[in-house]
Amino acid sequence: MNRPLDHISEAILRKKNEQSLFIIAHYYQRDEIQDIADFVGDSYAMALAARNSSSETILVAGVDFMAETAAILCPGRTVLSPEPAATCPMANSITAEYIVDFKKKHPNSMVVTYVNTPADVKAVSDVCCTSSNAEKIIRKLPADREIYFIPDQNLAANVAKKLGRSLESYPSACPIHDRLEAEEIARLKEMHPGALLLVHPECKPEVIAMADYAGSTAGILDYVTKSEAHDFIIGTECGILHPILKVSPDKNLIMASEELICPNMKSITLEKILNSIENRETIITVLEDIRVKAALALEKMIELAS
Numbered sequence: 674m675n676r677p678l679d680h681i682s683e684a685i686l687r688k689k690n691e692q693s694l695f696i697i698a699h700y701y702q703r704d705e706i707q708d709i710a711d712f713v714g715d716s717y718a719m720a721l722a723a724r725n726s727s728s729e730t731i732l733v734a735g736v737d738f739m740a741e742t743a744a745i746l747c748p749g750r751t752v753l754s755p756e757p758a759a760t761c762p763m764a765n766s767i768t769a770e771y772i773v774d775f776k777k778k779h780p781n782s783m784v785v786t787y788v789n790t791p792a793d794v795k796a797v798s799d800v801c802c803t804s805s806n807a808e809k810i811i812r813k814l815p816a817d818r819e820i821y822f823i824p825d826q827n828l829a830a831n832v833a834k835k836l837g838r839s840l841e842s843y844p845s846a847c848p849i850h851d852r853l854e855a856e857e858i859a860r861l862k863e864m865h866p867g868a869l870l871l872v873h874p875e876c877k878p879e880v881i882a883m884a885d886y887a888g889s890t891a892g893i894l895d896y897v898t899k900s901e902a903h904d905f906i907i908g909t910e911c912g913i914l915h916p917i918l919k920v921s922p923d924k925n926l927i928m929a930s931e932e933l934i935c936p937n938m939k940s941i942t943l944e945k946i947l948n949s950i951e952n953r954e955t956i957i958t959v960l961e962d963i964r965v966k967a968a969l970a971l972e973k974m975i976e977l978a979s
């Protein structure tokens with residue numbers, strides 16, 4: 674039976690009050706999910722929020738690597754995923770075996786791993802990063818070490834350009850952000866000559882080159898809310914519109930493409946969240962030897978980013 678969304682939201686909020694439960698959601702989640710979450714943020718902020726929360730149970734409304742990250746950073750606590758099949762194609766494009774083999778062939782290299790990866794890949798990495806801190810972290814790594822940045826070639830190219838440092842990268846990309854083409858953006862800019870273009874660094878370098886600002890979802894939110902401008906072309910997943918308009922309802926937000934929708938993020942629903950809380954499923958676990966090694970790479974990220 675389909676229940677109206679506000680009834681499901683109320684049921685979730687009631688359940689939340691009855692137990693030690695913390696709900697974390699990504700900015701790309703559906704609006705109604707962001708509204709019932711205790712914390713909404715980008716992947717870096719979500720990792721910190723999970724690590725810093727004291728709740729016995731953490732429900733992660735995001736794709737699988739986000740729930741895994743919470744499980745890695747929060748040993749002894751229960752991490753729930755309302756939809757374990759929600760995954761990230763880019764994260765799944767690389768394996769731990771590939772990294773181990775690369776390191777054998779390049780002993781002077783340091784592997785910098787985007788959080789959009791499975792736990793076993795993080796476990797064989799030197800340090801993790803997110804789009805909000807990649808630049809800061811790589812800036813702190815020794816200049817004489819070769820950097821292998823995995824798995825997002827666009828983020829790698831964009832960070833390399835900013836730092837003036839060459840980064841070897843793995844040939845993969847976010848299938849959502851990689852859809853944006855420079856020609857499409859040029860047309861939009863012509864149609865909206867006064868609008869500022871804000872894009873995510875997972876976009877292609879030629880798209881970034883046209884932007885007024887390139888940054889993480891949290892960075893884009895911050896930019897719009899602090900800017901005195903009125904019109905913005907938004908080059909990231911459409912879920913970001915909701916938190917921006919909550920803070921700045923008067924801004925005119927133009928999506929750079931109607932295709933900026935991540936189906937995996939959107940496969941999570943309020944009903945699945947309620948079911949997850951009621952039936953305590955699906956509990957996300959990570960093998961302890963992998964968890965310990967992956968936690969080192971994540972904690973290194975937190976240390977270097979702070």
Ligand code: SF4
Pocket residue numbers: 736760761762763764789847848849850910935936937938
């Ligand atoms: S938006 Fe891209 S990087 Fe983020 S989960 Fe979806 S496919 Fe993965």
